[in-house]
Amino acid sequence: MDLALDDDQQAIAQAAADFLAEACAAPAMRAAADSADGMDRALWQGIVEQGWCAVAAPEAEGGLGLGEVGLALLAEQLGRHLAGVPFFESAIEAAALLRACGNPEPALLAGVASGAVLVLAAHATHADASTTPAGDWRLDGTWPQVPGAAWADNFLLLIEGESPRLFWVPAPELAVEPLAMIDTTRRSASVHAHAVHVPATALLAEGAALRTALVHARGLAAIALAAEQVGVAQQCLDLTLAYAAQRMQFGRPIASFQAVKHRCAQMLVAIESARSAVYGAAAVADAAPEATTLSFHAAEAWCAACDAVRYAAQEAIQLHGGVGYTWEVDVQRYFKRAQANRVRGGDPSTWRERVAAQLLDAAP
Amino acid sequence: MNLTETPEERTFRAEVQAWMAAHLTGEFAALRGCHGPGEERFDAALAKRWEQELATAGWVGIGWPQAAGGAGLPLGKQIIFHEEYVRAGGPGRLGHIGEQLFAPTLIDFGTPAQQARFLPGIRAGREYWAQGYSEPNAGSDLANVRTRARLDVERGEWVIDGQKVWTSWAQEADWIFVLARTEEGSQRHHGLSLLLVPLHQPGVTVRPIRQMTGGAEFNEVFFDGARTEGSLHLGPVGEGWKVAMALLGYERGVSTLGQQAQFRHELDLVIAAARANGAAQDPVLRQRIADAALRLATLRFHALRVLGAGGASHAAYTAKYAWSNWRRDLGQLAADVLGRAGDVVRADDAARTRLQQVWLSSRADTIYAGTNEIQLNLIAERALGMPREERKGP
Ligand SMILES: Cc1cc2nc3c(=O)[nH]c(=O)nc-3n(C[C@H](O)[C@H](O)[C@H](O)COP(=O)(O)OP(=O)(O)OC[C@H]3O[C@@H](n4cnc5c(N)ncnc54)[C@H](O)[C@@H]3O)c2cc1C
Numbered sequence A: 001m002d003l004a005l006d007d008d009q010q011a012i013a014q015a016a017a018d019f020l021a022e023a024c025a026a027p028a029m030r031a032a033a034d035s036a037d038g039m040d041r042a043l044w045q046g047i048v049e050q051g052w053c054a055v056a057a058p059e060a061e062g063g064l065g066l067g068e069v070g071l072a073l074l075a076e077q078l079g080r081h082l083a084g085v086p087f088f089e090s091a092i093e094a095a096a097l098l099r100a101c102g103n104p105e106p107a108l109l110a111g112v113a114s115g116a117v118l119v120l121a122a123h124a125t126h127a128d129a130s131t132t133p134a135g136d137w138r139l140d141g142t143w144p145q146v147p148g149a150a151w152a153d154n155f156l157l158l159i160e161g162e163s164p165r166l167f168w169v170p171a172p173e174l175a176v177e178p179l180a181m182i183d184t185t186r187r188s189a190s191v192h193a194h195a196v197h198v199p200a201t202a203l204l205a206e207g208a209a210l211r212t213a214l215v216h217a218r219g220l221a222a223i224a225l226a227a228e229q230v231g232v233a234q235q236c237l238d239l240t241l242a243y244a245a246q247r248m249q250f251g252r253p254i255a256s257f258q259a260v261k262h263r264c265a266q267m268l269v270a271i272e273s274a275r276s277a278v279y280g281a282a283a284v285a286d287a288a289p290e291a292t293t294l295s296f297h298a299a300e301a302w303c304a305a306c307d308a309v310r311y312a313a314q315e316a317i318q319l320h321g322g323v324g325y326t327w328e329v330d331v332q333r334y335f336k337r338a339q340a341n342r343v344r345g346g347d348p349s350t351w352r353e354r355v356a357a358q359l360l361d362a363a364p
Numbered sequence B: 001m002n003l004t005e006t007p008e009e010r011t012f013r014a015e016v017q018a019w020m021a022a023h024l025t026g027e028f029a030a031l032r033g034c035h036g037p038g039e040e041r042f043d044a045a046l047a048k049r050w051e052q053e054l055a056t057a058g059w060v061g062i063g064w065p066q067a068a069g070g071a072g073l074p075l076g077k078q079i080i081f082h083e084e085y086v087r088a089g090g091p092g093r094l095g096h097i098g099e100q101l102f103a104p105t106l107i108d109f110g111t112p113a114q115q116a117r118f119l120p121g122i123r124a125g126r127e128y129w130a131q132g133y134s135e136p137n138a139g140s141d142l143a144n145v146r147t148r149a150r151l152d153v154e155r156g157e158w159v160i161d162g163q164k165v166w167t168s169w170a171q172e173a174d175w176i177f178v179l180a181r182t183e184e185g186s187q188r189h190h191g192l193s194l195l196l197v198p199l200h201q202p203g204v205t206v207r208p209i210r211q212m213t214g215g216a217e218f219n220e221v222f223f224d225g226a227r228t229e230g231s232l233h234l235g236p237v238g239e240g241w242k243v244a245m246a247l248l249g250y251e252r253g254v255s256t257l258g259q260q261a262q263f264r265h266e267l268d269l270v271i272a273a274a275r276a277n278g279a280a281q282d283p284v285l286r287q288r289i290a291d292a293a294l295r296l297a298t299l300r301f302h303a304l305r306v307l308g309a310g311g312a313s314h315a316a317y318t319a320k321y322a323w324s325n326w327r328r329d330l331g332q333l334a335a336d337v338l339g340r341a342g343d344v345v346r347a348d349d350a351a352r353t354r355l356q357q358v359w360l361s362s363r364a365d366t367i368y369a370g371t372n373e374i375q376l377n378l379i380a381e382r383a384l385g386m387p388r389e390e391r392k393g394p
Helices: A007-023 A026-033 A041-049 A067-080 A087-100 A106-113 A207-246 A258-285 A291-325 A331-345 A348-361 B007-023 B026-031 B044-056 B075-087 B096-109 B112-123 B240-252 B256-277 B283-307 B319-343 B350-365 B372-383
Strands: A118-121 A126-131 A137-147 A154-159 A165-170 A175-178 A188-198 A203-206 B129-132 B148-152 B157-168 B175-181 B192-198 B204-208 B218-229
Touching (some): A067 A087, A087 A154, A087 A207, A106 A118, A118 A137, A154 A188, A165 A188, A203 A207, A207 A258, A258 A291, A258 B283, A291 A331, A291 A348, A348 B283, B007 B075, B026 B044, B075 B256, B096 B112, B129 B157, B148 B175, B157 B192, B175 B240, B192 B218, B283 B319
Antiparallel strands (some): A126 A137, A137 A188, A154 A165, B148 B157, B175 B192
């Protein structure tokens, strides 16, 4: 039993940090965030070339074999840089769901590994699938707020109902309508299907098996998004430390005031705890856990990371004073991303209630 | 990074389980689930015999290197031992200060003669130690210690005068390590030495102090011409500060593994109480209980992350703050789950008594081994490199 990063893990984390420090420095991040569609395509190409999109895949399948831990390490670094790329959407969320469904369409996963952007559209306001006499499917529906949708090459469409169904559809078949965002570092769009016809093979999974896969993938995605939150929180702390060291008031750097020091120290407590939670949960996920074990540790990572980033982003603004309230200083971008991630992964109270049910309602 | 138990670890777990089942019986059954003073049934003499029972089987010093007479067990096995120990109802460990704080420091800084003299007694559960750091005017500001020691050259002995306070278990201990000023007129952390002093002698008076829990685990210790051999300084004379700080590192680090297993047991008691009295239906308490369980799992991951080989030393600074505040929150949760019953003493209700003790005793966790505020100063200054606190006067 040991949770220290091994050599491979340290190497990938360091390589990612170095690569992003160069390829996604603050000016590039801002440029992408202020651009028309928010995506940094040069960065994405670099990421694909480094093999990150296959970091979790087993080596036998051409991946790096670093599992959920590898994904978490990369997601953490991407969060730190607010990278405008669909790594989470495609290489984590959609890939996890495909794998949980038993990889029914291997070309899709292979596409993800080589940089084709696959995006999961869930939470439809209305959606319907019906078979046609020709034996294919007709899809109709609206998915009103799908993160990463404007960047997608292919979609996984989730149609809820008594028996849920998951289809894959090439993006050009759908109407994708970008939305104006508060968090401009990750764009959403609404996705519409009007009488879209897809072949029978486009149905990837359905029914109880799909439900189980959705819960499993939700856990994995939460752990990786938690890692991203840790990166966001870490950057909030680092920006604050740099500012506090040089901002003088009362004839001394504000970093020398104990109230300021203690706030920064508490940020670090929350961040390091969340990092431990994320690494531990990722290691659990890599060890073929039972469903209840995975959902417990996913909740652990997710709640810890959301708590940490909420505190860190809040204090980062506070300790910057007036400039913390400006558009110009980056902490506002981190603050917004933290909240966007939070609602995306689901409110921590929902996750805690799932755990409470495990602990308090199950037969003892 | 690896969380799966190896076959060897599984075998070891079974071994500990079997041993506990076979040995926490007979007279020791009375100690089952017993934590310490404040509980009526606590019996120090019996607790020491229990330490000897553990020692005979080789369960004392499991983390010490083999060269020092320990078992040299890797972290994973130490954790397994603590988990199974607590699961079986193993009582609070009277030998904790000697085994977990003093011995590792002795192994790092002691002379071969000192090690040969003191390690076997600790390892056998025969000799107990107390920690003589805090004084009435030296708490957080430990470098302000005034207890003095001068060398009586003729008899080759240190002569010690002064007072320590909040000294845990001094009333049951045989020896105390005393941070004392051995250089007259020295200031702050200069001129201090860590002296090893026998407690059973005319120059030493130990007076228990009653705690808010009702029991008396800590004491005042008065030194009035107390003596110890001239060779019994740990580390060089005048460099006791460094040794004292290294010991604090053990107090805040590996030694907390056993506590964590205890925390799990306490949380289980809170959960059982909530299920029994209906608190488990309260939506806010449900959130707090889930939160406690999740954060406890994280304390374990955190320990595995920072204490493992090549672990993240940076993160080690946050561990004490995290666990002590977790436990304080758990204490408040225990009281809130108990509700009105929490205010009524019922000696025959062991679970309730334990939860009341958790509530009260958890108030100490954020004070000893460096208060919350001192921890935050350390994190800010050491881990984050922020400016140091201003100090006034000498
Ligand atoms: C149950 C228990 C067992 C103990 N066992 C032992 C033992 O075995 N041996 C031993 O030597 N000691 C022991 N102690 C003592 C313990 O180490 C001290 O109580 C602790 O270091 C605090 O010192 P103090 O009590 O003098 O409080 P003070 O130092 O007077 O602190 C009072 C308050 O002021 C705050 N404060 C102090 N300095 C600063 C600062 N620079 N910045 C911000 N805030 C500050 C503190 O955080 C605290 O909130 C024990 C204490 C307890 C509660």
